[in-house]
Amino acid sequence: MDDTTASPTRRDYIKYGGAVVGGGLLAGCADSGPQSSPTDGHPATDSQTDRATTDDGYSVTMSPMGEVTFDAVPEDVFTILTHHAGMALALGRADAINAMHAPEYYQSLWNKFLHRLDGVAVDWTGLYSSWPPSKEKLYELDSDVHLADPAKVDSAEGWSTDDVAEVTANVAPFFGNTFSATHQQPPEAWADGYEYYTLWEIFEKVAQVFQEQARYEALAEVRASMLDRIESGLPPESERPSAALVLFSTSDDQMWGYKLNYPGYYAAHTRPLGATDALAAAVGEGYGDDGRNLTLDFELLLDADPDVLLVLGPMTDYHDIDEIRSTLADHDVASAMTAVEEGRAYTQGTRNQGPIVNLFQTEMAAKQLYPDAFGEWPGYEDGEPYPKIPEDEQLFDRQRVADIVNGAFEQ
Structure with a gap:
């Protein structure tokens, strides 16, 4: 695309809050770490610490993007790695995903676990397999949010920080964190101030993007209860x-x-x-x-x-x-x-x-x-779903989790 840089902003209602102009997108904002860090087993109790709401929308802060501002909840969701796709699933948005790495492979694997949750399944057949991503394809998909780490995208062949900034301005923001997987060093342009998070800390922030804090908190309580039981045993x-x-x-x-x-x-x-x-x-x-x-x-x-x-x-x-x-x-x-x-x-x-x-x-x-x-x-058993476990031997409540994912739960 020869004219992508000059194109107008695709969505006026979803934008970066100063990160591009201030240079935070390119270097990774220094002030982008969590304000309240939960332990490995227990959720943070103050989900407002990294989220600000104004008459013009709301913002969520996470490294390496810094502060990202949304005027409306994203509907069409681009993902690459499945920890992010799994977060969209947990928040009831599996059908909003328009891209992911190896979709058929992960659909088969995911559904073997989801078989034990009533009314929960994924159908990712035919989605764009998004690693490495094509910039032209990102324009074509026209997503509301790229639920992916811009530093990871920048590491793909043919991409640069300028390309990431271009897609952010003309299509939609990036929001994700990938190098927390093993605390691996990100590309040099992003290394200054890059923060590492646990899986559930990233999930909390993604829940804020979709304004689904109640779903996050309910699932985090399920996990905390299971880990308490494990720790005591x-x-x-x-x-x-x-x-x-x-x-x-x-x-x-x-x-x-x-x-x-x-x-x-x-x-x-x-x-x-x-x-x-x-x-x-x-x-x-x-x-x-x-x-x-x-x-x-x-x-x-x-x-x-x-x-x-x-x-x-x-x-x-x-x-x-x-x-x-x-x-x-x-x-x-x-x-x-x-x-x-x-x-x-x-x-x-x-x-x-x-x-x-x-x-x-x-x-x-x-x-x-x-x-x-x-x-x-x-x-x-080869080819079968996650095995059926007697209810009194389960370490977490399947029906509670299914209800949360399906949006049919009480806090």
């Missing part, structure tokens, strides 16, 4: 198992390991459980500090010798947990691992999780790691 640290979170290649013998307890929303379902990270014990706590995964082989995995092996992928069509178990049991080295000998290799879903998937995956991991405290994990 955890055994002493000396009695906790060691665990490794791994992904096996679908094409060769490669495998990768991920931190269980590091800061960042990728570990939002394992960090509260406090298990010993077997990989960190084997290779040192610093692995993955650069945002990269740990490349494994069976010898290193045996050196780590986890009591529990948490395996990413088998809830998708690309991996089969029974095949993985058979491969491990038949391997000269891997078969000697404690987790393999004791039959404790379990299915996990995804690290790039939104709030609803986070609730399920925290429950899943709690049962896999601590069956004596939280009930046995019933196992995952």
Whole structure:
């Protein structure tokens, strides 16, 4: 597009509040961190701290954008990564999403969890697969908000801070935070003042964008109640198992390991459980500090010798947990691992999780790691939904969550 820079602002009712003019968009506003930081397990009680309302609309502040001003609630929503898409889903706006990374893949995965919530499902078939994004496509989609981290977009090939500013001015603002996943360093232009948040801190701010604070607070209460129950039931640290979170290649013998307890929303379902990270014990706590995964082989995995092996992928069509178990049991080295000998290799879903998937995956991991405290994990059957768990063994109320997502709840 040769004339995009000169185009008039597409929406007068949704705009950046001074961030572009003041330079905050390009460098990342220094005054963009949360004013009230909730603990990992409990929501902030003052949701007004990062939101201001005036006769001209309302504004929400989050790094790296700074203050973003809206004159109306966004209706058409562009997303890239699924932690943001999952937040729109949790706020009752799954159908508003017009783009996301690998939509069919994540639709299949998400619906396996959502199967256990009455009246909640997603249909993302045919959406624009948005990574890396095309600037021309963003103009074509004509969204009300780009629920994506502008620093992440700037890192894509062919993009620059000028392109981000152009799309912001001519189409709609960006609002998202992605490098909090592992506290990875953002691109240089955004590094000054970039703030890291937990999954639920980002969710709180996204809820403010959609003026859905009540939904956020209700879901945060569900999570806080579950984490209180987990915290009270955890055994002493000396009695906790060691665990490794791994992904096996679908094409060769490669495998990768991920931190269980590091800061960042990728570990939002394992960090509260406090298990010993077997990989960190084997290779040192610093692995993955650069945002990269740990490349494994069976010898290193045996050196780590986890009591529990948490395996990413088998809830998708690309991996089969029974095949993985058979491969491990038949391997000269891997078969000697404690987790393999004791039959404790379990299915996990995804690290790039939104709030609803986070609730399920925290429950899943709690049962896999601590069956004596939280009930046995019933196992995952290939191709089936998240397993049915007896009501008295569930760690959170499915109907309450479904009602919140569907907008049929009382505060």
